[in-house]
Amino acid sequence: MSGDVSRETDAAEAGQDSLREAPPAPEVARGVFPLERLALAERYAAWLADAGVVRGLIGPREVPRLWDRHVLNCAVLERLLPDGASVADVGSGAGLPGIVLAIARPDLRLTLIEPLLRRTVFLEEVSADLGLTNVEVVRGRADALHGVRSFDVVTSRAVAPLERLLRWSMPLVAADGAMVALKGSAADAEVDPAGPVLARLGCAPPEIVRFGEDVLAEPTAAVRVAWADPSRVSLRPARAATATASGGGRKRRRNRGR
Structure with a gap:
């Protein structure tokens, strides 16, 4: 582990009980998060405003707009997810949208896939602090899980252009599942531009979905892609690369707390 990561971890262990304050949750957050989970969302926002900025995961200028631009922007995605779904968040970074979805929907099983150590350390610390037992953190590239894992939904946010994202994400999508990229x-x-990749992978025509109009000044937009012929879908051959799972295998399924 690098010296930088060691210092970050030491700082986290020394004082995360007193996180810098994030902007207060707006009233509309009560319509997105279950009331009994709102305090968790507020603490996560405090993590973003504190360690997220210190470790370079969130820009300092983003702190005043953490709720509208980041937390709520991701939280409204839960409206598209079926009950009890397994969800992979590719390139999870600071946990957007993965951590937010785990807070909003305790019935979901979240796997946060992230190759960078300093980010997986952050994700593990946040998940442990918030008691998110429905979260698993995997350090590695998405293609390391091709042929090994599949999920009902594979999501991502601001990771890569769609044509590249399709190559990383669709091999992780179960036969009746979908990729939903914010x-x-x-x-x-x-x-x-992603047309040739969509055809080569055997995807159905993509759907542009906009949601959150009742919560956000600017609705969230996502590209949803499913398989053209689910009967022909099987796990893709695994790549030589492997990923290391961490975070205590937090994959417990819970009842939806609404």
């Missing part, structure tokens, strides 16, 4: 204003523009 894309913002770039959603429409990325679909046409």
Whole structure:
């Protein structure tokens, strides 16, 4: 482990009980998170405003708009997810949207896939501090899990252009599942260039979904992609690379707390 990561971990262990304050949760957050989970969302926002900034996972200028631009922007994705679904968050970074979904929907089983050590350390610390037993952190690239794991939903946010994201994510999507990539204003523009990859992988035509109009000043946009013929889907051959799972195998399924 590098000296930088050691210092980050020492700082986390020394004083995370007193995190810097994030902006207060807006009133609309009560309509997105179950009331009994809102305090967890507020503590996660405090993690982002504190260690997230210190470790370079969130820009300092993002702190005043943490709720609208980041937390709520991700939280509304839960409306598209079936009960009890297994969800992979590719390139989870600071836990957007993975940690947010784990807070909003305790019935979901989240696997946060992230190759960088300093980010997986952050994800593990946050998950442990918030008691998110429905979270598993995997340090590695998404393609290391091809042929090994599959999920009902594979999501991501601001990770890569759609054509590259499809190659990483679709081999992880179960036969009846879907990739749901948060894309913002770039959603429409990325679909046409990804056409050859969509055809080669055997995907159905992508769907642009916009949601959260009742919560956000600017609705969240996502590209949803399913398989054209689910009967032909099977686990892809595994790559030589492997991923190391960490975080205590937090995959317990819970009842939805609404």
